[in-house]
Amino acid sequence: xxxxxxxxxxxxxxxxxxxxxxxxxxxxxxxxxxxxxxxxxxxxxxxxxxxxxxxxxxxxxxxxxxxxxxxxxxxxxxxxxxxxxxxxxxxxxxxxxxxxxxxxxxxxxxxxxxxxxxxxxxxxxxxxxxxxxxxxxxxxxxxxxxxxxxxxxxxxxxxxxxxxxxxxxxxxxxxxxxxxxxxxxxxxxxxxxxxxxxxxxxxxxxxxxxxxxxxxxxxxxxxxxxxxxxxxxxxxxxxxxxxxxxxxxxxxxxxxxxxxxxxxxxxxxxxxxxxxxxxxxxxxxxxxxxxxxxxxxxxxxxxxxxxxxxxxxxxxxxxxxxxxxxxxxxxxxxxxxxxxxxxxxxxxxxxxxxxx
Amino acid sequence: xxxxxxxxxxxxxxxxxxxxxxxxxxxxxxxxxxxxxxxxxxxxxxxxxxxxxxxxxxxxxxxxxxxxxxxxxxxxxxxxxxxxxxxxxxxxxxxxxxxxxxxxxxxxxxxxxxxxxxxxxxxxxxxxxxxxxxxxxxxxxxxxxxxxxxxxxxxxxxxxxxxxxxxxxxxxxxxxxxxxxxxxxxxxxxxxxxxxxxxxxxxxxxxxxxxxxxxxxxxxxxxxxxxxxxxxxxxxxxxxxxxxxxxxxxxxxxxxxxxxxxxxxxxxxxxxxxxxxxxxxxxxxxxxxxxxxxxxxxxxxxxxxxxxxxxxxxxxxxxxxxxxxxxxxxxxxxxxxxxxxxxxxxxxxxxxxxxx
Numbered sequence: 001x002x003x004x005x006x007x008x009x010x011x012x013x014x015x016x017x018x019x020x021x022x023x024x025x026x027x028x029x030x031x032x033x034x035x036x037x038x039x040x041x042x043x044x045x046x047x048x049x050x051x052x053x054x055x056x057x058x059x060x061x062x063x064x065x066x067x068x069x070x071x072x073x074x075x076x077x078x079x080x081x082x083x084x085x086x087x088x089x090x091x092x093x094x095x096x097x098x099x100x101x102x103x104x105x106x107x108x109x110x111x112x113x114x115x116x117x118x119x120x121x122x123x124x125x126x127x128x129x130x131x132x133x134x135x136x137x138x139x140x141x142x143x144x145x146x147x148x149x150x151x152x153x154x155x156x157x158x159x160x161x162x163x164x165x166x167x168x169x170x171x172x173x174x175x176x177x178x179x180x181x182x183x184x185x186x187x188x189x190x191x192x193x194x195x196x197x198x199x200x201x202x203x204x205x206x207x208x209x210x211x212x213x214x215x216x217x218x219x220x221x222x223x224x225x226x227x228x229x230x231x232x233x234x235x236x237x238x239x240x241x242x243x244x245x246x247x248x249x250x251x252x253x254x255x256x257x258x259x260x261x262x263x264x265x266x267x268x269x270x271x272x273x274x275x276x277x278x279x280x281x282x283x284x285x286x287x288x289x290x291x292x293x294x295x296x297x298x299x300x301x302x303x304x305x306x307x308x309x310x311x312x313x314x315x316x317x318x319x320x321x322x323x324x325x326x327x328x329x330x331x332x333x334x335x336x337x338x339x340x341x342x343x344x345x346x347x348x349x350x351x352x353x354x355x356x
Numbered sequence: 357x358x359x360x361x362x363x364x365x366x367x368x369x370x371x372x373x374x375x376x377x378x379x380x381x382x383x384x385x386x387x388x389x390x391x392x393x394x395x396x397x398x399x400x401x402x403x404x405x406x407x408x409x410x411x412x413x414x415x416x417x418x419x420x421x422x423x424x425x426x427x428x429x430x431x432x433x434x435x436x437x438x439x440x441x442x443x444x445x446x447x448x449x450x451x452x453x454x455x456x457x458x459x460x461x462x463x464x465x466x467x468x469x470x471x472x473x474x475x476x477x478x479x480x481x482x483x484x485x486x487x488x489x490x491x492x493x494x495x496x497x498x499x500x501x502x503x504x505x506x507x508x509x510x511x512x513x514x515x516x517x518x519x520x521x522x523x524x525x526x527x528x529x530x531x532x533x534x535x536x537x538x539x540x541x542x543x544x545x546x547x548x549x550x551x552x553x554x555x556x557x558x559x560x561x562x563x564x565x566x567x568x569x570x571x572x573x574x575x576x577x578x579x580x581x582x583x584x585x586x587x588x589x590x591x592x593x594x595x596x597x598x599x600x601x602x603x604x605x606x607x608x609x610x611x612x613x614x615x616x617x618x619x620x621x622x623x624x625x626x627x628x629x630x631x632x633x634x635x636x637x638x639x640x641x642x643x644x645x646x647x648x649x650x651x652x653x654x655x656x657x658x659x660x661x662x663x664x665x666x667x668x669x670x671x672x673x674x675x676x677x678x679x680x681x682x683x684x685x686x687x688x689x690x691x692x693x694x695x696x697x698x699x700x701x702x703x704x705x706x707x708x709x710x711x712x
């Protein structure tokens with residue numbers, strides 16, 4: 001069964017084209033009928049849990065990939081969020097919806113409810129509804145979920161990975177490091193020397209990359225990175241407010257803050273208002289994302305534009321390409337990073353004179 | 357076939373329980389096989405268009421309702437938006453997602469792309485995927501779409517109807533008229549006498565109700581309704597900005613504006629900033645919706661809170677109740693309005709002294 005002699009032709013002609021076991025072979029090895037294996041593949045509930053587990057293990061061990069998957073696909077594309085909290089999510093939904101509509105597909109939306117991988121039943125539901133593919137946002141899949149989707153020839157793409165998605169997972173990101181660098185350089189060029197930062201959650205690679213860009217900007221300008229000025233946030237407004245109060249309430253407060261994302265920047269706005277500090281006269285603020293709201297706040301926010309809708313469109317297009325190309329040859333892994341760009345508005349200015 | 361003598365028992369026992377034709381009778385009348393009628397009901401593509409049309413017409417004429425629909429439903433709930441533009445949509449998605457997750461269902465998201473009813477193919481796709489039900493947001497269904505869903509026993513609920521949804525369509529709204537009244541009364545009580553308003557699109561009932569509430573507040577306070585101070589908007593930020601410039605740039609400008617919704621209020625903020633007018637010292641502003649951003653802008657926006665997430669939850673729960681109760685008896689139509697409430701922040705204050 002391990003095909004140790006691939007050169008030797010096998011009697012079934014269907015087998016000569018692929019290295020993997022057939023459904024009938026999986027059934028024989030599991031000691032069940034072929035229709036039972038089909039039921040497992042289709043996510044049907046009427047299979048005993050022990051049988052299901054045994055079949056799943058064999059599908060995985062043999063690297064089974066469903067052929068003719070195109071014929072049985074539903075006109076759906078799955079979109080999974082880590083959390084549906086922010087305006088951020090809307091930009092992504094719109095991008096996936098654009099591509100799906102053009103392809104005549106509908107979008108199924110799920111939330112992994114704060115966990116970094118969606119639940120076990122989620123994967124079974126996806127297998128049962130047989131979408132063209134899955135776009136995961138700030139969310140990963142564990143090994144068994146990946147095996148489950150792979151055996152059904154359901155491709156997946158990770159957008160803006162929360163952690164290391166693995167070299168063989170196609171993913172779409174943004175140039176977060178360059179964005180953190182550009183935001184901080186802009187502040188350095190305005191004359192700021194004490195620049196604070198609020199990161200996102202440290203388990204998210206995009207968050208680490210932004211803060212590393214911030215550090216690189218300071219170091220290449222010959223400025224010290226003061227660990228007391230770098231706070232660990234979570235990308236939420238409330239945290240921007242709370243850590244903003246901490247940063248701005250100290251006597252040696254920074255004259256500028258790179259807020260990690262727009263929501264934290266808006267929290268910082270509120271902290272500054274409460275402390276009677278003017279933006280940008282007393283403190284400059286830079287965000288990250290360029291949500292629509294960045295233009296509407298007072299003063300309009302200088303921020304790093306992340307092309308969220310375009311990233312989501314790219315992820316959806318990639319997953320549909322992978323769906324078309326599933327067959328004997330596994331598609332090569334793809335990692336694309338779309339460019340970020342600094343958008344200068346009026347929340348940044350030269351620092352106040354020392355002692356003023 | 358029209359059951360003109362319902363008292364007379366029919367030979368088939370299955371028929372005595374219901375007034376509508378069976379699938380077999382529909383097939384006979386259409387001159388096709390029963391499996392062909394099934395294919396039409398299931399949205400299968402392999403039926404000639406003329407046959408499909410004839411079958412659909414007969415299903416509708418006989419008021420056919422699929423029985424045992426529960427057994428064949430997919431674990432999905434459909435959510436259809438008029439447009440996915442605003443932060444508004446996110447509040448609604450979250451509400452439907454909450455209810456769906458608790459019920460073990462996934463949410464299929466569609467956008468009717470600016471039309472007030474989704475496209476024809478949309479209804480076919482819904483029939484094919486057989487969700488538990490459909491929640492329509494600011495969107496209606498034409499008669500043929502309603503007939504199509506009804507014959508498949510797929511219930512639907514309209515949230516915050518754009519027009520008159522018809523007496524027999526279950527819907528969830530908010531007390532828009534009371535909200536417009538409360539917003540305007542608040543301004544009157546602060547001492548404002550010249551109060552402008554920007555409406556939403558006139559074809560949306562919620563928009564008309566808010567402006568009628570505004571008028572009622574002025575009239576009951578003995579103040580004239582000046583038609584020149586009431587502008588017709590579309591609920592978008594850009595329009596709030598453009599009409600805000602018009603309203604605030606005239607010499608006899610109003611001292612306060614009821615902006616119709618939060619996005620138009622934020623557009624008005626931008627117009628005021630550009631004209632050098634301070635909020636609330638020179639002009640007071642009231643929004644409608646209470647999006648998260650209303651708390652974050654400077655100054656924080658006084659607005660009418662519309663419980664969007666709760667409304668979406670109520671709509672999703674209602675559609676699932678209807679799904680459970682589909683059978684011989686059509687459920688009674690339901691119209692629920694959840695209460696709005698005024699949230700006073702710092703964008704409203706007494707008017708500037710005349711001539712100052």
